[in-house]
Amino acid sequence: MIIEVVNVCKRYVGDKLTVDNVSFSVDRGTIYGLLGPNGAGKTTLMQMIATLLKPTSGNIYIDGLQAPRDTLEIHRKIGFLTTEVKLDPISTPNRLYDFFSELYDIPKNEIKERRERDFERFGITPFADKRIVDLSTGMKQKVSIAISLMHEPPVIIFDEPTNGLDILTSKMVTDYLLELKSQGRTIILSTHIFSLAESLCDEIGILVDGRLVTSGSAKKLTEQTGSANFEEAFFKIYSENHKE
Amino acid sequence: MRKTIVIIKWELKKIITNWRKALTVFLLPAVLMLIALNLFPALLNYVSTGSFGKKPIVTINAPRSFKRFVESDSYDLPYTFEFFDSDDYDNDEIHQLIRKGRLVVVFDDGHDHEIKRYYKILLKGEEIPVTEAVIHVYYSSSSITNLGRSFQFRDEVIPRYNDFCFENLSGDYKDIGWDRFNTDEFNPVTAININRGTANLAASTIIPGIILLLLYYCVYSLACDMFAAERDRGFLKKLIMTPLPAGSIFGGKAAAITIISFASAVITYLVLFFASWLNFSNDSMSLLPFGMLLTFKEFIAFLLVIPPTAFVMTALCISIIFSLDKMADILMNLQLPLILFLLEFFLQMVRNAAPFTIEFLIPIHGTLCAMRDIFATDIRWHLLIITCLLDIIIGAVIMLRTFRKIGDGSYDN
Numbered sequence: 229m230i231i232e233v234v235n236v237c238k239r240y241v242g243d244k245l246t247v248d249n250v251s252f253s254v255d256r257g258t259i260y261g262l263l264g265p266n267g268a269g270k271t272t273l274m275q276m277i278a279t280l281l282k283p284t285s286g287n288i289y290i291d292g293l294q295a296p297r298d299t300l301e302i303h304r305k306i307g308f309l310t311t312e313v314k315l316d317p318i319s320t321p322n323r324l325y326d327f328f329s330e331l332y333d334i335p336k337n338e339i340k341e342r343r344e345r346d347f348e349r350f351g352i353t354p355f356a357d358k359r360i361v362d363l364s365t366g367m368k369q370k371v372s373i374a375i376s377l378m379h380e381p382p383v384i385i386f387d388e389p390t391n392g393l394d395i396l397t398s399k400m401v402t403d404y405l406l407e408l409k410s411q412g413r414t415i416i417l418s419t420h421i422f423s424l425a426e427s428l429c430d431e432i433g434i435l436v437d438g439r440l441v442t443s444g445s446a447k448k449l450t451e452q453t454g455s456a457n458f459e460e461a462f463f464k465i466y467s468e469n470h471k472e
Numbered sequence: 473m474r475k476t477i478v479i480i481k482w483e484l485k486k487i488i489t490n491w492r493k494a495l496t497v498f499l500l501p502a503v504l505m506l507i508a509l510n511l512f513p514a515l516l517n518y519v520s521t522g523s524f525g526k527k528p529i530v531t532i533n534a535p536r537s538f539k540r541f542v543e544s545d546s547y548d549l550p551y552t553f554e555f556f557d558s559d560d561y562d563n564d565e566i567h568q569l570i571r572k573g574r575l576v577v578v579f580d581d582g583h584d585h586e587i588k589r590y591y592k593i594l595l596k597g598e599e600i601p602v603t604e605a606v607i608h609v610y611y612s613s614s615s616i617t618n619l620g621r622s623f624q625f626r627d628e629v630i631p632r633y634n635d636f637c638f639e640n641l642s643g644d645y646k647d648i649g650w651d652r653f654n655t656d657e658f659n660p661v662t663a664i665n666i667n668r669g670t671a672n673l674a675a676s677t678i679i680p681g682i683i684l685l686l687l688y689y690c691v692y693s694l695a696c697d698m699f700a701a702e703r704d705r706g707f708l709k710k711l712i713m714t715p716l717p718a719g720s721i722f723g724g725k726a727a728a729i730t731i732i733s734f735a736s737a738v739i740t741y742l743v744l745f746f747a748s749w750l751n752f753s754n755d756s757m758s759l760l761p762f763g764m765l766l767t768f769k770e771f772i773a774f775l776l777v778i779p780p781t782a783f784v785m786t787a788l789c790i791s792i793i794f795s796l797d798k799m800a801d802i803l804m805n806l807q808l809p810l811i812l813f814l815l816e817f818f819l820q821m822v823r824n825a826a827p828f829t830i831e832f833l834i835p836i837h838g839t840l841c842a843m844r845d846i847f848a849t850d851i852r853w854h855l856l857i858i859t860c861l862l863d864i865i866i867g868a869v870i871m872l873r874t875f876r877k878i879g880d881g882s883y884d885n
Contacts, residue, residue: 280709303715313706318490330478331714376710 230256230383230414231277236286238272238438246272248438249286254416254431256382259409261429262418263462269438270418271310274387277416278308290383304332307377310387311369317361321352321371324360325378332379346374350400366397373404384408386417390424402428422459434462436469475716479724480731483698487732497694498736501686502743508682528552529625530569530576532561535583541636549629566610573618575625576610583607584641591642672849675763679744680843681817683737684836687778688785688813690733692806695789698725700802703793719875726786726871733782738775763847773846773856780863781839787870794874816840826850832859835866 231254238247247269254260262270275281277288279295279302287294290302315324322343329339347353350370355363360371377384389405390398405415405428419425425432426446433443442449442465446458455461487493531538534555542553558578561569566576580586586605593601607630611622638646699722702708711721745764766774789806796802820840826848827841838859845851 278713280712300715300717303713306713308709308713310706313710315710316486316702316707317705318486318493323485327478327482328714331475331711331716333715376713 230254230291231260231416232287232289233273233277234287234289236273236276236283236288238269238276238281239284245284246438247276247283250435250438250440251286252433252440252443254414256414257409257412258430259405259415259417259428261425261432262416262435263420263422263425263432264418264435265420265466268435270420270435271387273435274308274310274385274416274418278306278385279303280308304379305381306383306385307379307381308385308387309373309376309389311389311391311393313372315360315368315372315375318359320357320359321347321363321374322356324371324375328375328378334379342378346378350374366393369393369397369401373401377408382413384413384415386415388419389417390419390421422462426458434465436466437471439469441465441469476720476724476727479711479716479721480728483725483728484731487694497690497732498739499743501690501736502740505682505686505740505744506747527572527574528554530554530556530561530566530574532556532566532576532578533558533581533583534577534579537584537587537637537641538579538633540640541633544636549632551625551629570610570612570618573612573615575618575621577625578608578610580604580606587637587641588643591638591645595643595645595648671763671765672847673763676844676847677821677823678817679764679847680840681813681820683740683778683843684781684840685810685813685817686740687733687737687782688809690736691729691782691785692789692810694729694732695786695793696803696806698729699790699793700799704799718878722790722871722875722878726783726790729786730779730782733785734779737778737782741774766846767849770846770849770851773851773853774843777839777842777846777856777860780860780867781836784835784863784867784870787867787874791870791874794878820844829855832856833862835863838862 233250233252236247236250237245239245250269250273252260262273264270272281276283277290279299282296291305293302293305295302319327325343325346326339329342334342344353347356350373352367352370352374355367355371360368363371384405386405389401393401402424405417409415417424417428430445431443432446432449433440434449435441442452444452446461449465450456450458450461453461453464455464487497529551531553534553539555542549569576583605586603590601590603590605609622609625612618699708702711708721712718714721741764788809792805793802796805816837827844831841832838832852832855838855842851842856842859845856
């Protein structure tokens with residue numbers, strides 16, 4: 229297991245738990261999907277795994293490491309991507325890449341080569357000297373991916389990977405995720421898009437009102453609920469577990 | 473440490489490579505201060521006299537010698553004059569002129585004749601005579617500009633007119649009388665020191681308050697950009713996700729703010745200082761930037777007090793930013809100290825006494841007191857050092873508390 233989430237709870241204010249006693253684990257080289265409607269606690273859970281939020285209770289282990297003791301080591305092992313995170317608008321992709329390279333301790337003699345490779349892969353090269361604010365949403369997301377994964381982390385946490393992207397960029401992102409998986413990387417992604425979860429994930433955890441109500445492959449969940457397809461299975465699970 | 477420097481360099485580069493930001497941070501405060509210093513006396517003039525313009529000085533019963541003195545090109549007087557006889561105005565009208573901010577100079581009858589008589593007595597070698605050639609200068613003491621102009625008239629016009637009278641009215645006495653040659657007149661430092669002495673006191677009441685205001689403006693706008701805006705757009709999360717301790721990230725940013733605001737304050741000082749040499753205005757208050765002429769020791773003291781103040785201001789701003797969520801709340805709370813600094817500026821302006829020792833123990837206010845001492849050429853080094861140390865300690869405590877909160881994840885609501 230490269231990721232282990234054990235009895236994790238998160239409470240912001242008041243008595244309501246945003247994440248309620250969630251436990252699951254992810255094997256190396258697999259894609260784990262967190263599926264749920266808006267407000268189910270997906271982003272909060274992802275941010276806790278990424279050490280950006282502190283759980284109210286419970287433990288999270290990344291490759292045997294645990295925050296806050298090993299936070300910085302965990303940061304070397306994970307790449308966190310979310311469309312909510314926006315890059316500095318007046319910087320250029322080139323400058324951002326060089327800046328983050330220094331922070332990730334990438335050897336100076338490798339930076340140029342890596343930058344050219346990554347920018348070429350995502351088609352960023354013609355825009356490398358343009359300011360972020362002048363780039364399209366899709367291009368911004370590509371720059372964000374290139375920068376977040378420049379240190380080649382074994383674990384990738386991707387919150388709503390295709391949110392706000394056009395179909396071409398979405399396709400590029402999903403293809404890239406499959407490529408990362410084939411390289412042996414472990415990926416956790418959160419989404420509310422059934423087709424994405426079904427086509428990409430080896431295992432899907434369904435979050436309802438902060439609780440992980442069930443998990444398994446799309447096929448297994450469909451069969452378990454006696455549904456015709458995964459979408460129908462999800463709605464059954466949701467209606468059985470959602471409290472008004 | 474190396475990573476902290478990377479953050480500092482990144483933040484500095486972001487400002488320097490963006491001309492709009494660079495102008496806003498480095499030049500705008502200087503320009504604002506320049507405008508304020510030139511506009512403020514005019515406004516004060518308007519408030520106290522109801523007029524923006526500098527009206528000519530009203531002279532009553534001016535003798536022929538004074539008219540010739542004024543018309544002479546060799547004296548380069550910073551005034552224009554209007555000449556009237558005593559029949560032209562009665563007392564009430566003169567009072568009205570003074571209330572409107574005019575300077576009224578009244579000469580005694582027979583002024584020139586009296587001067588000639590004085591020198592004749594001196595020529596005869598008789599006992600030192602008492603002259604009755606008196607010049608009365610009437611001004612409104614409730615108007616700072618009017619008061620300033622009257623002092624300027626006394627210090628700059630009367631001595632030159634004295635020389636003129638000696639040259640033109642002393643008759644034969646000039647040949648045997650002692651020469652008024654003064655070596656110091658050839659020494660530009662003397663002239664500078666005379667102006668400086670007048671302007672320093674005024675500068676010590678006004679400049680520190682404005683510098684602190686502008687320093688805070690700079691710190692607050694940078695803190696908003698580097699912390700609040702970056703947190704708002706999520707870029708701060710991207711930085712936190714790097715293998716860099718949060719303390720290094722925030723420390724680097726705080727150091728960048730301190731460096732930039734320090735540079736901005738020094739640039740503001742230099743712009744004003746050099747602008748004072750280009751000032752050809754005949755307004756006595758325009759001498760104010762002249763008071764910024766500091767000796768080397770004073771300049772070092774000035775450089776010493778700025779960074780600790782910028783540091784404690786930065787710590788305060790970061791603490792406010794991380795105790796609030798909404799951008800509108802952050803902006804409002806960060807602007808509140810600006811009102812306090814403005815109030816402090818006005819209080820210092822009307823204050824005549826030197827700061828009390830205990831005032832140096834109040835963070836930021838202590839800096840104002842130290843700067844006041846510097847501009848008044850009366851540095852109390854031990855108090856200045858205590859102020860700097862206090863600012864550093866309090867800034868560090870606030871910053872550590874904030875970083876601990878961020879590290880705890882207790883800010884993440």
